[in-house]
Amino acid sequence: MNDRVILNHFVSVERLSNIEVMKLIRRGEAFKKGATWQPEKQQYFAANLFFENSTRTHTSFETAERKLGVDVLSFDTSTSSIQKGETLYDTILTLSALGTDVCVIRHSEEAFFQPLIDSKTIKTQIVNGGDGSGQHPSQCLLDLMTIYEEFGTFDSLKVAIVGDIVHSRVAKSNMQMLRRLGAEVYFSGPKEWFSEEYMAFGTYLPIDELVKSVDVMMMLRVQHERHHDGKQVFSKEAYHQTYGLTIERASQMKPSAIIMHPAPVNRDVELASELVEAKQSRIVTQMTNGVYARMAILEAVLTEAIL
Amino acid sequence: MNDRVILNHFVSVERLSNIEVMKLIRRGEAFKKGATWQPEKQQYFAANLFFENSTRTHTSFETAERKLGVDVLSFDTSTSSIQKGETLYDTILTLSALGTDVCVIRHSEEAFFQPLIDSKTIKTQIVNGGDGSGQHPSQCLLDLMTIYEEFGTFDSLKVAIVGDIVHSRVAKSNMQMLRRLGAEVYFSGPKEWFSEEYMAFGTYLPIDELVKSVDVMMMLRVQHERHHDGKQVFSKEAYHQTYGLTIERASQMKPSAIIMHPAPVNRDVELASELVEAKQSRIVTQMTNGVYARMAILEAVLTEAIL
């Protein structure tokens, strides 16, 4: 048990050391192979508060909780007292007072978690399920786990991150962590969605050049719902042909290379529909690994919770 | 255990043989008497996706799942990624990847289940909880179970199906299955809601004639919400007097005859309000039997899921 990471809250993957990240990945792999948690209390309670729409992350966390034997409280953000004007702080204070051990929260406000983890009264562990355009650390961890499971190392792996980087909650974490863990990072997609600051972590290249040489094609969802300026810059067809992973481009990938996507996929926009369930795709694997990565996260914070 | 039906998905009751239907009915009766399931895995996961409003079917399936010891994932269709435009196919692909063993789905699209059961990637079992104006096979099974429990046979039983047949998801299954199992089927209600194709399964008669001779008065809900043409053909009072089971008509039923209704009842429209909880009514019994019939269905598909 002394190879377990002890976390106080899980709000950002960048705050972890490389050793801690690797321990979480390996613990996720162990859960996938059938390891079980030996809890120290008889009963744990989790609440999942998703203030933004989600299928994958919400259900994945809930599955992880149930696999650990944690009781999941139903919490419907649309019928809570938040509708009477109660703040997120007072809601979490309440859940803490009721004995909730961990709250998994997705919220549109960046760094929503800061006042919660700074509070002396709130005792519940906070897990960030996505904060606005900020971070999505559990997605980063499952992406890293999927790459590590595939290649057994990050060292000198070539990973392309392609598409709507600027609106992606996970791309920024992934580029930093991949770099830190020894991979080479490349970018592609519309230049408008690229920022100079990414240059510190990798190199921008045209997709037709990248596709032949990388080990991982990490395609990003075009976040229609976050392009608030109203103008759709590209038609779906044009985006697909210019920046997307078409069937033709995929055919030029190295045989050992894999396709990743955080999903939900805009089929035939960033990725050809047929590729979602193709042999080189690890999209379904990412979803499956998400459950095990989240079990590792939850175990780590719940263990701290009882120390 | 070798008298158990092994099902791959449960989407239509007509696809089952008479022997299979009778096995499910008897297994439902066994569950009612306290039989328990001996699962082969330690933990099973179910998700119930109801895209149309429901109390009875949704809660009945959930109760059945919990009685079997299955973990029920909360899935709120209004806050899922379907709101970001994700398709039903991709949602179920996700749930399958997360390890969900069975998805119970109600959806407005007829035969929504076909692409799901045709998929090679989707591993989860699909149970049809009602598809548009198509079918409602678990309701059919619980109706058959309730009749069989009452009379011990279908042979030569006279069953009247009365009312909004054309909009009923269950009437068409019931008429076919009852006929196949040996019962005599009769119809009544507005001729506008009757179709020539039903003649293959039974005979249309005026309600005042039927009520005196049949063993089962199966009343159907007037589906106000499916009469999309806007014109309400009948006032509630006129419908009740002309086609409904009034207290006076019910008094002419054979002493051994029973009243059935899939509920929710429009009280004093298709059925006099006082009759809902009357001695001859089996409406509450139908709801109770629904839990046990659904346990039989779920056991059958979950057993297949692990073979």
Add this chain to the structure above:
Amino acid sequence: MNDRVILNHFVSVERLSNIEVMKLIRRGEAFKKGATWQPEKQQYFAANLFFENSTRTHTSFETAERKLGVDVLSFDTSTSSIQKGETLYDTILTLSALGTDVCVIRHSEEAFFQPLIDSKTIKTQIVNGGDGSGQHPSQCLLDLMTIYEEFGTFDSLKVAIVGDIVHSRVAKSNMQMLRRLGAEVYFSGPKEWFSEEYMAFGTYLPIDELVKSVDVMMMLRVQHERHHDGKQVFSKEAYHQTYGLTIERASQMKPSAIIMHPAPVNRDVELASELVEAKQSRIVTQMTNGVYARMAILEAVLTEAIL
């Protein structure tokens, strides 16, 4: 076990004798110290139907149910058949038929529970989670438990109930029960929100006089959402200065006196924000005690359910 209260439904705390109330309080304290329930059936089902927004009461009841080992059915009032026009009566009749042992209900209609507990067909236990402007008996019980836990007696305790008494579901129960149990009750707040009938239970005094002498300052939420006449009588600042518990007023409280509030708090309206988590505040304790008080209530009604 013979010191347990046997309840048939829990709809109003005033219907209980003082002895019964004290037994429930003591049983809540026992649960807080780790007592467990020895259920007589293997599996119990609860459904929580909240037709009005709630975080605290809803989650508190659900936590209490899970701590007792009761299976909690998910019930979303917004997607139930109530949307097809089904009545509350028929919904509860359904849940009863499905084998639900207890329904916890919050509903905007005063005394909504009466037809449910009068029914001969409905077998499920009914727990009132708040009926319109009527009662909120589980809140009353947890308030009493919190006071008793603090002082060990109600005898001659001075309790001030301050603020929006007329719109409070719990103030009327609290004033009656506190008086019955031997406490002295005082009122303060806007005279417009005060009614002559309260005079039977206590005395109206200015807040600046009360604050120095009472043992409990029970502050009430200004129910903005129930002031339907449209005119906001006071600005938030004016209310706080004139009738609220300001930091200055709190500094004049007796050292042993405590602050209570049913929450959610309108911070800086009825109560200074800093006081919510202050040393003299028992607001977090009230929330924690709510779980244990509700365990006592649920145990009492579920025990009756199987006699």
